[in-house]
Amino acid sequence: MLPSQSYVNISFFQPPAFLMIGIPGLEAVHGWISIPFSSMYTVALTGNCLILLAVRRTPSLHQPMYYFLSMLALTDMGLTLTTLPTTLAVLWFDHCLIGFNACLVQMFFLHSFSVVESSVLLAMSFDRFVAISNPLRYAAILTNSVIIRIGVAIVARATLCLFPVPFLVKLLNFCRGNNFLSHSFCFHPDVMRRACADITINILYGLYVVVSTGGVDSLLIILSYTLILRTVLKLASPRERIRALNTCVSHILAVLVFYIPVITTSMIHRFGRHLPHIVHALVAYVYLVVPPVLNPIIYSVKCKPIRDALLRVLTGKGQI
Template identity: 85%
Template sequence: MLPSQSYVNMSFFQPPAFLMTGIPGLEALHGWISIPFSCMYTAALTGNCLILLAVRRTPSLHQPMYYFLSMLALTDVGLTLSTLPTTLAVLWFDHSLIAFNACLVQMFFLHSFSVVESSVLLAMSFDRFVAISKPLRYAAILTNTVITRIGLTIVARATVSLFPVPFLLKRLNFCPGKILLSHSFCFHADVMKKACADITINILYGLYVVLSTVGVDSLLIVLSYTLILHTVMGLASPRERIRALNTCISHILAVLVFYIPVIGVSMIHRFGRHLPHIVHALIAYVYLMVPPVLNPIIYSVKSKPIRDAMFRVLRGEGPRLIKSRNNLKV
């Protein structure tokens, strides 16, 4: 009995660490490649932190629309910080090792923030629908209590959906010779392929998470904008129609910036196995790095209140000064 138990324990293998890859085939240029990556990380953190400070310090921005924008900015900060340490460690110092458990933790937060971002974009589409279809009841429907509950529900949904994933990977037997990951961070699809075991459950659960979160969210966003267009077409004045649709442009751009790379990553992982590794790596980096960089730019360009508030933060003006100026404008 004891020898058989010993054999079972000896046959089960989990690597103490994985080896991460930067840009496949361009390892000699990692020092130069780290420059644009560092600039993108800096831009993402700076832009989203500026939005958070601008909303917090500007009383006139204490409205549902800007609260949801703050949720989006906070999510982008979390998504950026999830990949920043390992990516820059690989590019700057050629430090490619990541402990097995640390890999699972990074993977959990990376995918959780992605689910949260999808949910926040859905909440923002609902916000636009209420603002356009029921403008007189907008503040009464989206109260601070309702917004807080929406935020907590979004976090709970992502946590519950992704919580089983690390444990499903923990049960797998891995191959001793397959510890090289395809990216400088831990993707679920990438990690599970390194196992020497049946990963059917992992594949099915991963598909379930994608369809029940990002898939459902995308359909509901399309439904929201269908209802928005129906409401806008009912407005008498063409000028009112344009003004109503103009309030949605920033959100539409943010949705496209997020969902187009998501679709690209999903298609690549399922149907692009024959493509070079560098294509997989670049699509993954676009998916994780471009939305946090572009979202602050989109909202600062399209939203004058956000742009003005961000400039005030950069000039170091305090909340009292901002409040007094807003009162003067009123």
């Protein structure tokens, strides 16, 4: 018993730290690459902060649609702040090491915020469905208490779904000398494939999380817009149809900006292992960095009340 136990203890290995590559093959120009990345992070944080400030300071925006937009902005900020420290540390200072436990924590928050964003986009599609199909009862259905309960349910869902992931990774036996990550952050498919062990359970649970969150959410969003379109087509006036659909344009663009990179990333990690590492890295960066950058731009351009509120915030004018 004792020899076998000591053998198990010796054979089980977890690296004290992972080595983040950043963008494979472009290490020599990380300093130059840091310029667009720093700019995107700045735009993402500034844009989403302005959205939150505009909604808070404008009483006319204290409506369900803009409360959900505030949730989206908070989620985008969380997603940005999760990857910003390690990404800029790699690109600016070539500081490529991240502790094993710190990596698991970052991985948990990274994927949790992704699930939260998917859930918020679903809640926003429900908001648009209620606003268009039942406008007279819109405020009565989506009260402040209902919105708070939706927000709590979204956070609880993400936490419960992702809570087992770090522990499943921590149970794995890793290969000595195989602690290189393909990104400048800890991405679950990347981390678990560093293991010298059977990762079937990790793969299956990861697939379950993807299907039960993003998969279900995307189907429900499609269902919501199918019902919205059916309601809009019943409107007598073409002008009313266009006006109703215009209220959905910003949300549709936000959905596309989020789900297209998510689907692409999932497909590449599962079926594109033969592709160069740089492809995996760039797609992951698009998935994590681009939506927080584009969402404030989309809403400030396509949503007139937000645009007007932002102008008032930037010019220092009073509340409306």
